[in-house]
Amino acid sequence: MEYRYLLLDVADKVATITINRPDKGNALAPDVLEEVTAAFTALGERQDVNVIVLTGGEKYFSAGFDLNEIRKLEKVSNEAYTALFHRAYRAIMFCPQPVIAAVGGAAIAGGFDLTLMCDIRYASTRAKFGQREIVLSLTPIMDPLWRIIGLGRAKEVALTGRIYGAEEAERMGYVSKVFPEGELLASVGEIARQMATYDRMCLAETKRLSNQVLNQDLDGAMRVQEWLFRTYIGSEDNHQRIDALQAQLAASRKK
Template identity: 85%
Template sequence: MEFQYLQLHIEHKVATVTIHRPDKGNALAPDVLLEIENMFKNLGHRQDVNVIVLTGGERYFSAGFDLNEIRKLEKVSNEAYTALFHRAYRAILFAEQPVICAVGGAAIAGGFDLTMMCDIRYASTRAKFGQREIVLSLTPIMDPLWRIIGLGRAKEVALTGRIYDAAEAERMGYVSKVFAEGELLSSVAQIAKDMAGYDRAALAETKRLSNVVLNQDLDTSMRTQEWLFRTYIGSEDNHQRIDALQAQLAAARKK
């Protein structure tokens, strides 16, 4: 399908998806959500993509729900719109590849929810984060938020509707690192490129593992991890990467 509100660039096995609706602050109208759902479903099947980066560019991320669209809804006829939101969320959350979020501006309400669905979050100093649903008499998404920052902090974010700057988001563990304004995309591109050079199956299995073990008791999760490790150690890919790493270290010692 053709995309009006998303831009796609693939290089070095990294797919960069940029939300592009700058006149509306990348607000999430139904057409935008539908494109997000389809984009991530399509990318999940691509063997030439090992890592996905979701961004709104250096200036924006997403201001959240398109309030003009929500204002048209009635309680008795909101099912299709609500389902569309959650299909878009799930397409990101359960994409086969790891998804990195690069937040260059405001990520509010629905925009914040998009960042929550990603596996890793990076931000620029101009980024803002806020789960503002409570302000609009809406209930927010608590899961996977509590898994990322803990239940107590997740309650604060959800119940106060407060907006956090990038530094505070980093301190609470929601953002992994903050980059200077104008350096976000290039920095994240390098991180994604390095990740994409790893074994695609191992990346995908590690992402799945991180979701599975949260719902297991400790003994079961240790057995799951042991079994998964056994399926990779000693493989031809494992041997090749060991040989390459040893050659690289040997060359570095000679310098």
């Protein structure tokens, strides 16, 4: 599929999706959202993709909603536009492969929400995060935000509309690691390529498990995890990876 507002690169079992609307700060116009939905839906079916990176490059992520488009809406005719956002959100969140957000610049409002749908978030020192919906008299997405940073902090983010720097986002647990400006994509690419060497189905099952256990009691969660572990332990791939790791450790001890 040809994309107008996205760049897609697939190499070493890693797909990198770059939002490419720099003249508008990668603002999320309807066409952008349609392309995000289509891209993640298509990549979810590809057997040659184990990990997906979503980024806006080293300078941008997404400034959020295209305000010119939202200003045209009326309450009686907003359903289609609202559905566009949530189709894009769900396409990312429920994509089978792990999705990493590489945030090089502002991730605000709808742009923040895109990072919220990803499984892991990395940022450069120039990145900024803000759930600014409240400023526009809009209600923000609280779930899964509260699951990531806790309910109290999620309320602060949602109710104040404050913008946070990358380091503060890391301290609150929203961002996993902050990289120097200009080193984000190379650093995240290295992490993604290492992840992509792991078993594709094991990655997908682990992602699904992490979402599933949140809604179960402890006993139920433990039973599901036992069943999944039993599904993989003793498999041929499991044996091969044990042999490879033991050979690597033996070689390192001889040095």
